[in-house]
Amino acid sequence: MKRSIATVSLSGTLPEKLDAIAAAGFDGVEIFENDLLYYDGSPREVRQMCADLGLAISLFQPFRDFEGCRRDRLARNLDRAERKFDLMQELGTDLVLVCSNTASDSVGDWQVLRDDLSLLAERAGARDLRIGYEALAWGRHVNTWQQVWDLVRQIDHPNLGVLLDSFHTLSLKGDPGAIAQIPGDKIFFVQMADAPLLAMDVLEWSRHFRCFPGQGEFDLPGFLAPIIQSGYTGPLSLEVFNDGFRAAPTRANAADGFRSLLYLEEKTRERLARQAEPEVSLEPLFAPAAASAYDGIEFLEFAVDESRGAQLGHWLERLGFRKAGQHRSKNVSLLRQGDINLILNAEPYSFAHNFFEAHGPSLCATAIRVEDSTRALARAVAYKGQPYRGLVGPNELELAAVRAPDGSLIYLVDTDASGKPLYESDFNLAPVDASPGGLKRIDHMAMALPAESLDSWVLFYKSLLDFEADDEVVLPDPYGLVKSRALRSRCSSIRLPLNISENRNTAISHALSSYRGSGVHHIAFECDDLFAEVSRAKEAGVPLLDIPLNYYDDLAARFDFDDEFLSELAYFNVLYDRDGQGGELFHVYTEPFEGRFFFELLQRKNGYAGYGAANVAVRLAAMAKSRSGAVRQAKL
Amino acid sequence: MKRSIATVSLSGTLPEKLDAIAAAGFDGVEIFENDLLYYDGSPREVRQMCADLGLAISLFQPFRDFEGCRRDRLARNLDRAERKFDLMQELGTDLVLVCSNTASDSVGDWQVLRDDLSLLAERAGARDLRIGYEALAWGRHVNTWQQVWDLVRQIDHPNLGVLLDSFHTLSLKGDPGAIAQIPGDKIFFVQMADAPLLAMDVLEWSRHFRCFPGQGEFDLPGFLAPIIQSGYTGPLSLEVFNDGFRAAPTRANAADGFRSLLYLEEKTRERLARQAEPEVSLEPLFAPAAASAYDGIEFLEFAVDESRGAQLGHWLERLGFRKAGQHRSKNVSLLRQGDINLILNAEPYSFAHNFFEAHGPSLCATAIRVEDSTRALARAVAYKGQPYRGLVGPNELELAAVRAPDGSLIYLVDTDASGKPLYESDFNLAPVDASPGGLKRIDHMAMALPAESLDSWVLFYKSLLDFEADDEVVLPDPYGLVKSRALRSRCSSIRLPLNISENRNTAISHALSSYRGSGVHHIAFECDDLFAEVSRAKEAGVPLLDIPLNYYDDLAARFDFDDEFLSELAYFNVLYDRDGQGGELFHVYTEPFEGRFFFELLQRKNGYAGYGAANVAVRLAAMAKSRSGAVRQAKL
Known part of the structure; x- marks a missing residue:
């Protein structure tokens, strides 16, 4: 497929964005109006710049609050459209995104909407331009793709088509299935954005929390599949409003965007192949070698x-x-x-x-x-x-x-x-490699990452290695919050929690600064008998992270342990967690080696599948104490 | 009033928190359970630490998911309570916060709730302890103060009372007015938190976005006033869950918390004085000298x-x-x-x-x-x-x-x-101080601040100077987002927009680094005839910030200007904005002096009251271009 991205998805000036978009491998670009307005070169110069970079300008956007506007403003609005048509012709693009009117004083009468859009399509047609009409999730009267398709179908003008955006449909829990019924050539453009599932105002959600496909929680293959089935052959374009992306390194982020489209295509191809619809050609969709077990x-x-x-x-x-x-x-x-x-x-x-x-x-x-x-x-x-x-x-x-x-x-x-x-x-x-120890295997490794690179890592593992990503967990360090998202191979034999923190003084930030960058700072070994292992380690002089006694008093209040067992847990600094299905985790941490990585010994019982999130806060507090102790010692 | 704060509101280890709380002037502290669990000293040691600092332990919290729990868990839950009562007695506090049950399998039958709470009050009473029962906004069956008061009234046990938290009531748009009818001695404790008004899941809102009174948008004097009217004489305590506070400097943040309570008291006193209820004593409420005009x-x-x-x-x-x-x-x-x-x-x-x-x-x-x-x-x-x-x-x-x-x-x-x-x-x-220039007055000054200090500045100006704060505006810089919140004297004769950015490469971050800290980086002068002033300035060689021509093409599409006027705007790099009431702003920016402050010349027409937010993005883009130009020059 042709792959495209909206300039608003990236950080920087317009030339910086275009340069990064071309370098990442995209075929085309949506010019977001503000990027043009704030650029001190003419539209013709932008057209030339794109041509030199081998980028098609696939879309100019957005044109807002047109259809159903207050009747006394219609003429003025048409003038405004003509001005923007001039601009498009200078830019050398024939397609403009018109998003559904959000004005509280706009008219919802279907006949008015039809008339207005007809008029606009006619004006566009006179110049060989095309209108892609999009339903904003917060549009005043039009907010679903079904409404857009109804209008486009009824107006039936060659210069008016449907513009689809995954966010606007999926944020409202809309069903994209019937998109397959739209004739592919009546879909003029497709925009893709993922997002985490957040219970918040949809406009705020859209403006600040969109992300690249595969980084969020939407079922995007489920959105793209019916589009492919419709016979759509136009570009697949990313349109992402994200606070972090606005400041992210432009080239690296554009490369992530391109990778995310490949990933989406592969997953959509798998979906369609499973649906076994022989009449749909999967040819245009990216098809890498299948992932390994x-x-x-x-x-x-x-x-x-x-x-x-x-x-x-x-x-x-x-x-x-x-x-x-x-x-x-x-x-x-x-x-x-x-x-x-x-x-x-x-x-x-x-x-x-x-x-x-x-x-x-x-x-x-x-x-x-x-x-x-x-x-x-x-x-x-x-x-x-x-x-x-x-x-x-x-x-x-x-x-x-x-x-x-x-x-x-x-x-x-x-x-x-x-x-x-x-x-x-x-x-x-060595002739014999039997160890006296009973550690069996690497259970997981955890990495500390700069906060802004988490999404990039998730996409790397999901696409190249076909790993899955668990939901984000937020955990308190005494000096700030730590966020953790675990990556897993589908068989769970490889597990890699990724940790970030936006605060300066947390364990994660300390790991980052001692590593001078991202790095594995925590390695967990699994064993069958934790008490035997920890007892051996203690005897061998492994410095274990000291857990406060108050933690064990609380365990006593929460679980039915006898005092002797609790004393043993406390003596060995063993932490305990139990999941809803009776799975149990026993685990113990070492002090860090050179302040940079520490080891965990753990034992899982009855299928416990987590990482002891319930105990992370006490571990982080103990680590903070240990750091300040180390600082005191260093000062002496 | 006695003033208190929950340890969870601050960053750091328990001793760091207690130290800061005492230094800020608080009388008491709520011990948040996790802070105790993660501390490696006994409850008795904590008690002694507080005593040494002159802090009363006003509350231990929280005790969760008790009343209406699954019947087979009641005995276990009572055991858990007894363990926590032990802990409280070691700590030397007699009051525990019991928050309403959130478990999906909890029972909503009123008789069961009454029985459970009676039982708990009886157990507490046997040890001279007291239960403060609080409605969580997301409680399964009990989520309003009215329900809590109904239960407390019906059970009528001397060791069971109402615990009020402003967030839980105001987040659900509850009406606190009738709290005045509760006998003051049946209110055992009062927690105060402000918050910005956010359309999001209430639990997430509560856990991450609470702030100190005066920093958010709740009507807290409207919440406290009926509590004072009830005759309540217990502590006024801050309980703030805020991601930023978890990492903020502990002492400075505790001092802000204390100041926020003083501010809340003053505003509540004013409210009550206006209501003219002579039977209510305003004595306990903070009463500073009245603010100046x-x-x-x-x-x-x-x-x-x-x-x-x-x-x-x-x-x-x-x-x-x-x-x-x-x-x-x-x-x-x-x-x-x-x-x-x-x-x-x-x-x-x-x-x-x-x-x-x-x-x-x-x-x-x-x-x-x-x-x-x-x-x-x-x-x-x-x-x-x-x-x-x-x-x-x-x-x-x-x-x-x-x-x-x-x-x-x-x-x-x-x-x-x-x-x-x-x-x-x-x-x-000088004998004559007539200037040839027509700048009349300082319209506003804008400051660049580190992102985490915005709330502290807002509180400073609101309390010490009785300024008002406008709503936050979010504006795009090419390299990240900028957030702006304007402070104003009530007469609007002094205006101070505060700007922050969490991204490294924005104009605000550059201002911060050139200033090596917060500082005024933008001073706006008002005049009566902008074109005369800017023409004079241009002639005098003032370097004006260059605005792209595309901006003026867009003005042409948006407004009915003739071409000559538009050319004049463009020639002088004048930006234009119009508000909904026909107010107009004409303004122009200089290049920065030594990369650190720039000046704005502006003219307001027809009562335009804003700061040209619509033009900030183009200004920030022009500034980014100017910086990169300056960098290029410096490199040559």
């Missing part, structure tokens, strides 16, 4: 230097990890426990070294097990992911990899190549 | 150094100002035009010099004309404003002054002392 995390790679590597290695050994191998030619070691592989990379002149230079000790790569790494990489690249090939020495395995938005790597490891064979080529493996 | 701005004082003073002076002379005096002993000069007095202060070892050192060339003081400066200062001090007395030389007039939140000064000048006599004591005045 996943089987958890194969290994994590930490960027360290010699001394930090030794320290981190010691930390991990106290958590029950054992050194299982040394790289044949590089300063890279492998630690193991259960199904968990951790690589400490202190090799100079390596990707990890560059990452270390930029971020200090940090997680620089995550290897995930995929059904077919070649296909997984092809998919990632189709979604404009950046593939990575590092230096590979003799006898070293080459792994497919794609860069995550923060520059770290996601290795794609074939499931059947995982385990021992994967490491044998690169490492001298 | 104002008569505009007497002078503005700029902090400069020798060279910046000369540059700014030259700039102002091109705008038609003339040097009207030189200070008798200091490096301070006076410029005049019409009713406008501008002072350029380059005196070393002065307040202005310190301000210059901190902020560069900047506005360091505003002198406003007041009816009675002694009373005005007394009022400001009663509201915990910080009075200022600077160094005064021989023959210098001493002016009353109070510090604004950014450390700049607000001089309070008696109206009858203003004009020539004010300056004669300090300045050698």
Whole structure:
């Protein structure tokens, strides 16, 4: 399909926007009137700029409050339209968006609306221009696509067509199904926007909270599918009003917009394929390689230097990890426990070294097990992911990899190549790699992100890797709010909560500043017997995060625990949560390593599926206390 | 009255909060349960901490989902209550907030509710504790104060009383009037929160958008007045859930909270006095000196150094100002035009010099004309404003002054002392001070503020100076949104729009960074003939902000102007706005002086009362272009 975006969706001046839109790969652009008004070049210059960039001007918008206006204003309004038609001809676009009248003194009489729109279509037709009529969700008399289609059908003028916008329909819980019945050539234009589901005034919701497809909660494939069925072949265009987007880096955001359209097309294609309507051509819709099945995390790679590597290695050994191998030619070691592989990379002149230079000790790569790494990489690249090939020495395995938005790597490891064979080529493996510890697998990793990049990460994982995103959870840190949104592979074998905070002094902001950017700051290991593991860790001298006794008094009030069990929980600083279905979580946190990442040991019972959100506040308070203790110590 | 605040209203750890609450002057504190749970000291230690700080623990809260709970959970819920009663006794407080049950499986049968609450009151009574029962606006069966009072009245237990919260009543547009009929001793506690009027889910509204009295839009005096009439003598307590407050500096925010209660008391006293109910004692309510009448701005004082003073002076002379005096002993000069007095202060070892050192060339003081400066200062001090007395030389007039939140000064000048006599004591005045320019008066000044400090400034001006605040306006800058809220003296002779932006690259953020903090960045002068003034200014070489021609094409489409007039507007870069009542605004902007403040020349016609909000976006776009031009120049 032709892909387009409205200039209002991006930050910057008009030339900055157009430049970013072209660079992202769009075919066309909607010129939002204010962007033109505030630009100090003529419409002809804008036309030339777009032509030079290879962008079609697919739409000029909006023209407001026309049909059904107060009768004494009609002539004046037609004059206004003619002025804008002049402008459109200078711009070189033939289509204008006319949105339904919102004025409280506008007329709702159907005959008047028909007459006014006929008149406008006639005027437009005289100049070979076209009118796309759109129902605003807050239009005074016209606010559904069905009303728009009724009017367009009744007026039946070749220069008047339907303009559809997903937000205006889905925000009112409208049903798009019957759009399939509109003849495709009577739909002049289609605008797409997603949004989180918010119980608020629809105008405010629309003006501030729209987002790109896949970043919100609307069923957009359900909106696009009937449009494809109608036979519509025009552009698919993004029109997003979002406070964050108004300040986001223009190029990166335009690239996200383009990716979001690809994602929407793929999901719509899947939907239509399931509906099995052979007469509909799926050809115009983006079709990347199908997503892989996943089987958890194969290994994590930490960027360290010699001394930090030794320290981190010691930390991990106290958590029950054992050194299982040394790289044949590089300063890279492998630690193991259960199904968990951790690589400490202190090799100079390596990707990890560059990452270390930029971020200090940090997680620089995550290897995930995929059904077919070649296909997984092809998919990632189709979604404009950046593939990575590092230096590979003799006898070293080459792994497919794609860069995550923060520059770290996601290795794609074939499931059947995982385990021992994967490491044998690169490492001298220890003869026995049994660890005394009982940690079984990586349960989840959490990342700290700058607040404005959350939507971008969600879209990256949803599109390239076909992950799902859970609902956002808001959690109190003593110094501000933390928002968390968990990404999951569909099988839930890989889980990645993303954390943001708009406040300066929260644990998330501290993680960001110690990492100098986004980064994994929290890694959770699962085990079958938490008390055994935590007892071993305590004995080994792992510093556990101290939980206030008052927390346990409250547990006593909330649950029927005997005092002995409560004492044990408190002694080991174990937190407890229970879900509505009787699932239980026992978990304990370590103090952070070098103030940057901390580990969690957890045990899930009876299918507990969450992350202990009920305990995040007490954990964040304990971390704040620990930080201020560390600051005090540092000051002494 | 006794004044109190809930710990949840502030940021930080429990000791940080208590410390700030005591320092602000509160008598008591509500302990929010989570603050206690997450604190690693015992309830007894908290009790001692409060005692040491002179704070009463006026309430423990909340106890949730009790009355009407599922019958099989009642016994467990009573156990839970007993645990919390233990805690309260350790804390040394006798009052607990029980909020109405929100559980979807809770019982609404009135007899069950009565039985449950009776039982709880009986248990509390056995320990000399008291239950304050509160209706949550989203309670499942009980969500109004009237229902609470019905239950309390019917149960008639000495240990059960009404707990009132302004948010829960006003958010549902409830009528508080009849609260006056409740016997005062049956009201156990009163919580106050303001909020902006938002059309959204009430629970979300309550959890994230409450604010201190005077910062929002609720009629809080209308809520408090009937409570005073009831004979209630307990504490007045703030309970504010606000995302910003969770991260705000704890001490400053607590001080704002205290000031907001004083303001609420004054406004309630005024309300009750107007209602003329002689039987109600207004004694407990705060009564500062009455606010002054104002008569505009007497002078503005700029902090400069020798060279910046000369540059700014030259700039102002091109705008038609003339040097009207030189200070008798200091490096301070006076410029005049019409009713406008501008002072350029380059005196070393002065307040202005310190301000210059901190902020560069900047506005360091505003002198406003007041009816009675002694009373005005007394009022400001009663509201915990910080009075200022600077160094005064021989023959210098001493002016009353109070510090604004950014450390700049607000001089309070008696109206009858203003004009020539004010300056004669300090300045050698030029014999003739006629200026060729036609600027008449200071129309308004606008400030750039850090986003999180807007509410604090609004409260400062509303309370100390009895200003009013207009509604917030949201305006697009090419690089993000700008929010603006105008403060006005009640007579509108002093107007101060406050501007914030949460985005890094907007005009407001640039102003903040060039000012290194809050500051006046925009000064508007009014005149009677804008074209004459702008023509003179243009001739004198004042650099005017260049407005794109497309803006004038749009004016042509929107208004019935002839081409000649439009050309004149465009030639002079004059912006135009018209309000619904035919009021008109003509205005023009200068380029900024040293990238930090710019001037506006404007003419109001037919009672136009706004600030040209319709033109702010084009102005911000032109400023962004001008900045990038300046950057390009600087790079060359």
